Amino acid sequence: MIWVDTVIQGVLLGGLYTLFATGLSLVFGIMRLVNLAHGDFIIFGAYVILVLVTWMGLDPFLAVLIAMPFMFALGYVLQIVMLNKVIGDEILPPLLVTFGLSIVVQNVLLEGFTADTQRIHAQELQIASVDLGVATVGVLPLLTFGSAILVIVILQQIFYRTSLGRAFRATSDDPVTASLMGIKTDNIFAIATGIAMVVVTISALYLGMRASFDPAIGPARLIYAFEAVIIGGLGSFWGTLVGGVIIGVAQVLGAAVNPEWQILSGHVAFIIVLLVRPRGLFPKAGL
Amino acid sequence: MSQSSKYSVETKTRTSSIFGICLILLVILAVFVPALVSRSVLQDLFFILTMLVLAQFWNLLAGYGGLVSVGQQAFVGIGSYIFFGAIILWGVNPVPAVLLGGLAALALAVPIAFFAFRLQGAYFAIGTWVCAEVTRLIVAQWKQVGGGTGTSMPRDARKEMWGSEWIAQVFDVRASAALDILAYWLALVLVVLTIGGIYWLLRTKRGLGLAAVRDNLEAAESVGVGATRMKWVVFLVSAFGTGLTGAIIYLQKARISPDAAFSLVDWTAFVLFIVVIGGIGTIEGPIIGVLVLFTLQSLFADYGTWYLILLGASGIFVMLFAPRGIWGMITDKTGLQLFPIRRRLTISNKNNEKKGNENG
Numbered sequence: 002m003i004w005v006d007t008v009i010q011g012v013l014l015g016g017l018y019t020l021f022a023t024g025l026s027l028v029f030g031i032m033r034l035v036n037l038a039h040g041d042f043i044i045f046g047a048y049v050i051l052v053l054v055t056w057m058g059l060d061p062f063l064a065v066l067i068a069m070p071f072m073f074a075l076g077y078v079l080q081i082v083m084l085n086k087v088i089g090d091e092i093l094p095p096l097l098v099t100f101g102l103s104i105v106v107q108n109v110l111l112e113g114f115t116a117d118t119q120r121i122h123a124q125e126l127q128i129a130s131v132d133l134g135v136a137t138v139g140v141l142p143l144l145t146f147g148s149a150i151l152v153i154v155i156l157q158q159i160f161y162r163t164s165l166g167r168a169f170r171a172t173s174d175d176p177v178t179a180s181l182m183g184i185k186t187d188n189i190f191a192i193a194t195g196i197a198m199v200v201v202t203i204s205a206l207y208l209g210m211r212a213s214f215d216p217a218i219g220p221a222r223l224i225y226a227f228e229a230v231i232i233g234g235l236g237s238f239w240g241t242l243v244g245g246v247i248i249g250v251a252q253v254l255g256a257a258v259n260p261e262w263q264i265l266s267g268h269v270a271f272i273i274v275l276l277v278r279p280r281g282l283f284p285k286a287g288l
Numbered sequence: 289m290s291q292s293s294k295y296s297v298e299t300k301t302r303t304s305s306i307f308g309i310c311l312i313l314l315v316i317l318a319v320f321v322p323a324l325v326s327r328s329v330l331q332d333l334f335f336i337l338t339m340l341v342l343a344q345f346w347n348l349l350a351g352y353g354g355l356v357s358v359g360q361q362a363f364v365g366i367g368s369y370i371f372f373g374a375i376i377l378w379g380v381n382p383v384p385a386v387l388l389g390g391l392a393a394l395a396l397a398v399p400i401a402f403f404a405f406r407l408q409g410a411y412f413a414i415g416t417w418v419c420a421e422v423t424r425l426i427v428a429q430w431k432q433v434g435g436g437t438g439t440s441m442p443r444d445a446r447k448e449m450w451g452s453e454w455i456a457q458v459f460d461v462r463a464s465a466a467l468d469i470l471a472y473w474l475a476l477v478l479v480v481l482t483i484g485g486i487y488w489l490l491r492t493k494r495g496l497g498l499a500a501v502r503d504n505l506e507a508a509e510s511v512g513v514g515a516t517r518m519k520w521v522v523f524l525v526s527a528f529g530t531g532l533t534g535a536i537i538y539l540q541k542a543r544i545s546p547d548a549a550f551s552l553v554d555w556t557a558f559v560l561f562i563v564v565i566g567g568i569g570t571i572e573g574p575i576i577g578v579l580v581l582f583t584l585q586s587l588f589a590d591y592g593t594w595y596l597i598l599l600g601a602s603g604i605f606v607m608l609f610a611p612r613g614i615w616g617m618i619t620d621k622t623g624l625q626l627f628p629i630r631r632r633l634t635i636s637n638k639n640n641e642k643k644g645n646e647n648g
Contacts, residue, residue, distance in 0.1 A: 035410035037358075086608055092409040096356055097564055097607045104557060104600035108593040220552065224421065227414045265425040268418055272403060279406045
């Protein structure tokens with residue numbers, strides 16, 4: 002029975018990784034851009050929420066609502082002034098610019114908040130748990146997993162039910178033809194990055210409430226996110242959920258055998274999946 | 289093509305010949321530098337030389353091979369760890385152990401390439417990074433060389449290192465300073481071999497194929513360039529060179545830990561900025577880039593995080609506004625080429641030159 006419990010904890014942890022990965026997946030799906038600063042933006046978001054919670058005494062869930070439009074604006078502006086200029090056939094410019102951003106964000110946070118670990122406190126929520134019969138699970142991990150599913154459902158609705166989503170899909174398929182049809186691709190890309198930053202903010206909230214964080218842990222979150230995206234198959238949101246869950250379960254199982262193996266077993270799971278299915282589990286045609 | 293003596297294909301220019309002679313003189317001078325400068329200057333030079341080698345190999349990968357790796361710390365790490373392992377566990381002398389470090393990196397590069405070549409572009413980049421993380425996590429389990437906390441080079445090994453006694457006598461210095469001199473010479477040899485080797489490679493037919501693959505994969509393949517084989521060669525050669533450098537760096541440091549030996553910032557981020565700021569896809573670029581990095585470091589290293597913020601911002605700035613780096617701007621203005629690889633058709637009897645294609 003202990004194994005059932007472990008697997009359930011892993012699945013719930015996978016919810017957090019799915020949240021990390023969804024923003025990355027969204028941006029890659031629409032503009033083929035891999036943002037190497039994605040993990041650092043998650044940590045940045047966590048600090049924004051932390052500031053709102055500790056300095057203004059807000060409830061974390063209220064703080065995240067205030068942080069969302071701020072992060073959206075940040076993503077929008079970043080895309081307009083910087084990232085739109087490096088999107089194209091060449092792979093090096095976007096990689097280097099976002100890698101530079103990653104270094105800058107990390108060190109700005111280090112300068113502003115020192116290397117001390119921080120945590121977003123949410124009182125009773127952090128210790129509350131429910132008995133599911135086979136296992137007792139924390140309310141917070143359950144909420145994280147639920148949020149991941151909700152985020153995916155909303156994104157799917159935006160993608161397939163709205164005119165914005167139509168523009169997203171059109172630009173994703175063929176930016177040149179899309180712009181001939183009157184779609185302002187620069188603006189579409191900026192909105193997409195803005196939305197990705199909103200998802201980043203949500204994942205930052207759960208990251209910050211679940212465990213302590215410091216400015217240096219962003220790159221590792223980027224790697225988990227990336228692994229989840231690749232396992233799921235590029236551009237598939239539900240695939241990303243499966244990818245996140247696989248990484249989460251692998252990590253928790255590894256940690257159950259030997260605590261030092263937690264991170265390693267997540268990576269090994271990723272490598273195995275990729276060796277067996279080079280295009281991920283649910284590849285989308287044409288991507 | 290060269291049936292007539294009237295035509296010949298050349299890469300040399302007059303400036304490059306003069307520069308070549310200066311370079312040989314500079315290398316000869318560099319050999320005797322340990323007798324002329326203080327120990328701290330020598331350590332600075334060692335830093336410049338080793339970073340230059342790392343930058344040249346990353347440039348070969350990304351600038352010529354189109355393989356943007358952010359996992360080069362895997363090879364620095366494994367090279368230095370096998371170097372330490374060979375000394376501590378098998379009693380190998382540190383100087384030949386450097387070679388074992390390089391070979392270990394070469395061996396590691398085979399599975400990494402097998403895995404990472406399945407990924408394209410940005411995904412290749414993060415794929416190599418994952419491989420580096422995996423290697424770091426496994427090495428951190430290696431208890432005989434100190435596990436997660438690392439270890440120091442045994443005193444005996446430092447004493448008995450080939451050449452160190454001779455250096456100590458000739459230069460009349462202590463054993464620790466002799467170690468710095470030895471490390472400096474090894475780094476110097478590596479720099480000369482690396483730049484010489486890469487320059488030679490780029491001037492051969494294979495180098496031309498490499499440039500063709502970089503510029504247009506499909507077109508290159510259609511004229512018979514084996515792109516996949518080329519990628520393998522470039523990746524393995526870079527891994528070997530990076531592993532050797534890692535071993536030499538830790539020969540000088542004499543203390544190792546997984547977090548330092550597999551550091552993304554030290555062995556990949558710095559290297560990346562050196563190449564980009566200096567000018568990617570050229571041999572001259574990394575040389576300029578490493579001097580820029582060293583200057584920035586001397587001026588701002590005391591400011592810690594601000595130095596890294598400045599470095600990251602400079603990288604972004606260069607990529608946005610001058611993607612070919614400092615050396616790219618210089619060649620645009622002056623047409624100067626110190627390591628010319630562009631093939632030009634010269635007609636000897638008329639003394640006029642026709643330029644070949646831009647990036648040949």
